Amino acid sequence: MDITKRGLVLGSTAFAVAAMTVTGAGMHLSKGQAFFQESPKELVDEVWQLINRTYVDATFNQVDWQSVRQEYLGRNYTSREEAYTAIREMLELLGDPYTRFMNPAEFRDMQVDTSGELTGVGIQLSQDEETKELVVVAPIEDTPASQAGILARDVITKINDQTTEGMDVNQAVSLIRGPVGTEVTLTIRRGDQELEFKLQRARIELHPVRYSLQDSSLGKVGYIRLNQFSANASEEMKEAIQDLERQQATGYVLDLRSNPGGLLYASIDIARMWLNEGVIVSTVDRQGIAEQERANGSALTDKPLVVLVDGGSASASEILSGALQDNGRAVLVGTQTFGKGLVQSVRGLGDGSGLAVTVAKYLTPSGRDINKQGIEPNVLVELTDEQRETLSQNRDQIGTLADPQYARALEALRQEIAAHRQRRAESLP
Template sequence: MVIAKRGLVLGATAAVLTTVAVTGAGIHLSSQAFFRDSPKELVDEVWQIVDRNYVDGTFNQVDWQKVRNEYLSRNYTSKEEAYKAIREMLKKLDDPYTRFMDPEEFKSMQIDTSGELTGVGIQLSQDEDSKKLVVIAPIEGTPAAKAGVLAKDIILKIDGKSTDGMDVNDAVSLIRGPVGTEVTLTVMRNNQQKIFKLKRDRIEIHPVRYSRTQDIPGGVGYIRLNQFSANAAGEMRAAIQALEKQGVSGYVLDLRSNPGGLLYASIDIARMWLKDGGIVSTVDRQGVSDRQKANNRQLTNKPLVVLVDGGSASASEILSGALQDNQRAVLVGTKTFGKGLVQSVRGLGDGSGLAVTIAKYFTPSGRDINHAGIVPDVTIELNDAQRQELSRNREEIGTKADPQYAKGLEALQQQIAKHGRSASATR
């Protein structure tokens, strides 16, 4: 089965929306009637895909052949029984990112993120050690973000139901629902419980917003990138070109609370900032490395500061890591999330879908950031009061009232001065 490059998703997480971006994922067009009659064949197809593609040849120390024998020795009278068996089978890998989606979940996942979404606007992950459900990041402008849900919040209850032992898919099913209905989340933050009553809504997401500010002489091009969706690269290109025409002196690229998305969106965007140098290497279980490099299509060489935090994950870490390793940007903020895995997302014969972890990625210098994250060049933490203030008054994000942005301005001014001295020396 061929998977289009744009079907590769970085550290794929279950989005508590009706979609995450998987535009271009290959679809296996086997007969739906065949799988209705033979649900066991669906179980075997999932096993075969994992067997051929999973990133770890030991299957995380699981006897994968024994698993096949166990699950194919059963009789399945319905596709629902097959779905349950598949979820059980995949759970043995102990990998929250390799997951099965029923047809409704998969259809939701395929919706283009440039359209309207329905949900509360958070992306979830399952902590590999504690198995707790953790918010990677709220999507900006959504009900969750407006209510004050933050990256790293641990979801304890959904409408009063404990999440102990609950997998991400089950949590997503409980949180999603019709527009206008409510869901109550009980979260743990800094050893304190907080309760959020969220109203589900339709959400239109544009991944990029930008502005020119007069915070330093000559002006700053401020660009906020919320997620690496199918249209992120196009919107980023338009933003840089517009700001270049306005003659800004330098840029602040804000990747805070950006949970990631499509692999090739991050590569396309990196090429807009880099003239040459490496961007990322992905390595599969055979040790085959696919190295992506800049291609002399840089849109600007002006000084750049990148803002990151604990909600900056996967594709955000590829972009920020590439810019840091190539000494193209100064990173300001706090350590990133630490998600260095790539998934392929593909359709199955009955309309269901499967996400499989197929590779790890490394920054140009060879850093494996999975779990470790990327440490910024300039560290500045926000205290709880500052976080809450920015959550309540989101118009202050990317202004001097935003402490991390303010620190980024200081770093940018230093880079502009250095850039100016360098330019003078070459004349």
């Protein structure tokens, strides 16, 4: 795959719900960009060529891609906007919501989002592949959305009284975002309820890692909550583990609930902090060529680990949790994860716009294709709607005994600590 690994993004955020690699154009208008402004048909052809060369399915989901080229290049375009509309129509023929076009403003937003700071209400969105509804993957902690009580799996039916029927993720994001301090109203369907949330937009600085050392009957438990795999997640995770090791934690609970994903390299780096050996993830392209990322002997701890996951744990979260589960490094507690296993390459185009192309799928170390399936935890712990509401409204209870999934994780950790001590005792001369 012609992708740069450190640019790979595995996310389910307001800008994406799959893996991506960011390459190509910068932000300034170059001679090449001026050319594309004057020749919008060339932009249409550039997009077609990229799909033709790299799309994961060589049949293009049973679409005659050559005929598509003839049709769309046979048209006359008088403006970039007309070309943008044609490109979006062309990509819709693939039936793949994760292969999508971004105009220059949307492309800049995507690049900002992966940097660890954004402006908005703090919602990660996806589009259901079958119903085409806009679904909340997860609200980001300590943002207007999470504080208002929006939950994973909520369906957004209206934005400021405008129906979202037929709306894609990019269009929704452009409506939800706006100047800091202004308001946006979201109408949500949750089960058979219709709810309305009036949210004030804010500048959101993402601190992906929170951690604490908690005294318990097990000894000192290191609790680490990872909210997103952003650019600073690896460094913050390293600092957390090293600090907790200095404080002599006896075991760890890693909380990936409602973590929608982010940068692939962050998930690989973090997996290596927990794994000394073994495969972390494999990616398979349209030729069936698999590339593997492996642990490299750089684990920061070998102490017992339990990982919390739920339906809001997606993409990069599923790579990390799948790697830890398949290698026998951790016990997973919670509910089935989101199920996003596609890799996208995101490229800058000649006029400052961008294109996300599904170029591969990823597999867990045991070869599981989790796309649409998700990862099943070792220990299933469902929360009632009432419990979810309570935790949403009382964020300080997350990661405490008032959190039923965390309480069950401590039970699993107790068993892991006992087994770990037994193995160490047996290895002594």
